[in-house]
Amino acid sequence: MKPNRDKKGLKTKWAYILVAGVCTVFFFFLITSLWIGYEVSSSCQNARKLYAGDCVQALTSLLEDEGQSYRSRNKAIWALGQLGDSRALSTLQKYYTGDIPDREALDEMISQYELQKAIALTSGGTNISAVIWKRFVR
Numbered sequence: 648m649k650p651n652r653d654k655k656g657l658k659t660k661w662a663y664i665l666v667a668g669v670c671t672v673f674f675f676f677l678i679t680s681l682w683i684g685y686e687v688s689s690s691c692q693n694a695r696k697l698y699a700g701d702c703v704q705a706l707t708s709l710l711e712d713e714g715q716s717y718r719s720r721n722k723a724i725w726a727l728g729q730l731g732d733s734r735a736l737s738t739l740q741k742y743y744t745g746d747i748p749d750r751e752a753l754d755e756m757i758s759q760y761e762l763q764k765a766i767a768l769t770s771g772g773t774n775i776s777a778v779i780w781k782r783f784v785r
Contacts, residue, residue, distance in 0.1 A: 706730075710742070732769060
């Protein structure tokens with residue numbers, strides 16, 4: 648009878664480990680999602696201080712403003728991608744060349760890599776983290 652009890656104890660331990668692992672992964676997903684939402688909201692607020700319109704319009708205006716730094720424009724691209732709003736698609740496509748270098752200096756050029764991701768997300772791609780934060784960004 649003892650081997651059966653040992654097997655049950657081992658199964659219980661593995662079940663606890665599995666539950667702890669799933670909870671840990673969910674916790675990190677939740678924290679990361681909330682951080683992304685905070686960054687998108689911050690980018691939106693900063694763009695709306697400079698440009699008229701809602702978040703997508705203000706971020707699009709920031710992207711198109713050649714007087715802004717490349718870093719600011721790349722951050723706008725990232726935020727537009729996270730928002731996933733199709734209204735930004737044509738502007739994003741305007742800057743996309745398809746030539747993605749191995750390394751991009753975000754202070755020296757418009758990021759083709761970020762554009763590629765943003766285009767995918769604004770074209771209907773799935774952004775699972777947005778489920779957590781999107782309703783809080785206006």
